[in-house]
Amino acid sequence: MKAVILAGGLGTRIAEESDHRPKPMVEVGGRPLLWHIMKTYAHHGVNDFVICLGYKGYAVKEFFFNYHHHTADLEIDLKQGTHRVLNSQAEDWRVTLIDTGAETLTGGRLKRVAPYLGDETFCLTYGDGLADIDISSEIEFHRRHGKLATVAAVQPPGRFGVLNIDANHSVSSFEEKPSDEIGWINGGFFVLEPRVIDYITGDATSWEREPLQNLARDGQLAAFEHHGFWQPCDTLRDKRQLEQLWESGQARWRVWHG
Numbered sequence: 550m551k552a553v554i555l556a557g558g559l560g561t562r563i564a565e566e567s568d569h570r571p572k573p574m575v576e577v578g579g580r581p582l583l584w585h586i587m588k589t590y591a592h593h594g595v596n597d598f599v600i601c602l603g604y605k606g607y608a609v610k611e612f613f614f615n616y617h618h619h620t621a622d623l624e625i626d627l628k629q630g631t632h633r634v635l636n637s638q639a640e641d642w643r644v645t646l647i648d649t650g651a652e653t654l655t656g657g658r659l660k661r662v663a664p665y666l667g668d669e670t671f672c673l674t675y676g677d678g679l680a681d682i683d684i685s686s687e688i689e690f691h692r693r694h695g696k697l698a699t700v701a702a703v704q705p706p707g708r709f710g711v712l713n714i715d716a717n718h719s720v721s722s723f724e725e726k727p728s729d730e731i732g733w734i735n736g737g738f739f740v741l742e743p744r745v746i747d748y749i750t751g752d753a754t755s756w757e758r759e760p761l762q763n764l765a766r767d768g769q770l771a772a773f774e775h776h777g778f779w780q781p782c783d784t785l786r787d788k789r790q791l792e793q794l795w796e797s798g799q800a801r802w803r804v805w806h807g
Contacts (some may be wrong), residue, residue, distance in 0.1 A: 550594075550595050550597070550669065550670060550671060550672065550688070551595070551597045551598065551599055551665075551666060551667075551669075551671045551672070552587075552590045552595045552597070552598050552599070552671065552672040552673070552674070553598075553599045553600075553601065553659060553662060553666070553671060553672065553673045553674075554573070554583065554586060554587070554598060554599070554600050554601065554673075554674055554675075554676045555601050555655055555658055555659075555673070555674070555675050555676055556571055556573040556583055556600050556601055556602060556603075556606075556609055556676035557571065557601050557602050557603020557604055557606065557649055557650070557651070557653065557658055558571070558572060558603065558604060558655075558676075558677075559572075559604050570605055570608045571602075571603070571604050571605045571606065571608055571609060571676075572676065572677045572782070573586075573609070573676030573677055574605075574608050574609060574612065575677075575782060575788060577679075577782070577788065577791045577792055577795055578792070578795035578796070578800070581612065582676060582677055582679065582782055583600070583609065583676050585679055585802065585803075586674065586676060586678070586679065587640075587642065588640075588803075588805045589679075589680070589681075589682070589684065589802060589804060589805070590672065590684060591640060591642065591805065592684075592804050592805040593683075593684040593685045593688075594685070595672060595684065596640075596641060596642050596643065597642070597643045597645075598642060598643065598644045598645065599645045599647060599662050599665050599666065600644060600645065600646050600647065600676075601647060601649040601658040601659070601661070601662055602646055602647060602648045602649060603648070603649055603650055603651050603652075603653060603658070604651055606646070606648055609646060610646050613644050613646065616639055617634070617637055617639045618634070618637075620637055620638040620639045621634045621635065621636060621637035621638070621639070622634075622635040622636050622637075623635065645662075645665055647661065647662050647665065649661040649662065650752060652752070653752040654752065654753060654754055654755045654756070655755055655756040655757065656749040656750075656754035656755055656756035656757075656758075656759075656760050657749065657751055657752035657753060657754050659673065659746065659749060659756060660746055660749040660751065660752075660754070661752075663743070663746045666743060667743075668743055669743070670688070670691070670692070670740060670741065670742055670743075671740075671741055671743070672684070672688075672738070672739065672740055672741070673737075673739040673740075673741055674737040674738045674739065675737045675781075677781055677782050677783070678736065678737050678738075678779065678780070678781040678782070679778075679779075679780050679781075679782070679791065679802040680701070680703070680736065680737075680738065680775065680777065680778055680779040680780070680802055681777045681778045681779075681801045681802045681804050682701055682736075682738050682775045682777065682779070683775075683777075684738065686773075687699060687701060687738065687740055687773045688740055690740075690771070690773050691740035691771070691773070694771045696768070696769045696770060696771045697741065697742045697744055697745050697764060697769040697770070698739060698740070698741050698742070698745050698761075698764050698769055698770045698771070699739060699740040699741070699770075699771045699772070699773050700735055700736070700737075700738075700739050700761070700770065700771075700772055700773070701735075701736040701737060701738035701739070701772075701773050701775045701779075702733040702734070702735070702736060702772040702773065702774050702775065703733065703734060703736030703775050703779040704732070704733055704734070704776075705734060705779065733772065733774070735757065735761070736775060736779050738773075738775075740773075745760065745764065748760040748763050748764060777801065778801035778802055780802075
């Protein structure tokens, strides 16, 4: 099975980082968000990736083009200009990097990579969200219900705590805003059938609008409810929070070993 990862957006809300690289290349624990997402999929046996490039796509290409050597011990003959790889820790992944255009919207990016997907069920997600989602269970859920599309439904944590104020204007208690006040939202991590491509008109189509709306209208969209960890990296605050979790050994999305 293949996993398509959308990695071409501008990332304007984290401009301090994305001015220099695409948002999926923002690092947590010394590795790009994109790598973390791919490790999650690989943990569930999905090792074939199609990455949709756009803004500063060359940075993603350079990362993967040099990845084998950067994860290896090398013996280099400076005079001869030759080298030998002594061993490499690179993962057993196949990575297809496709330039889907700087201005193309999410649906358009998916449509552009359709020729590389074949006729089988595939996964799709965004290149800036980390989760400990059980992808294997989601794929099984998708196959059971028989619809064209499955989306991981998540309940994001509230960003603001709630003050409970009594009649005397005193704060009687403080509590974190419960996630169930927000409701379920699109958390990415889709499982899709190739026919969903027919719901996409072209480059100007946002996957989150007409395609998903029409799939829902046609009774072809199911929700896989994820109750575990889920966190997008939209702002510097998000990045710092993810860094703290990684450094403290509490990165719940790290479902892989090693």
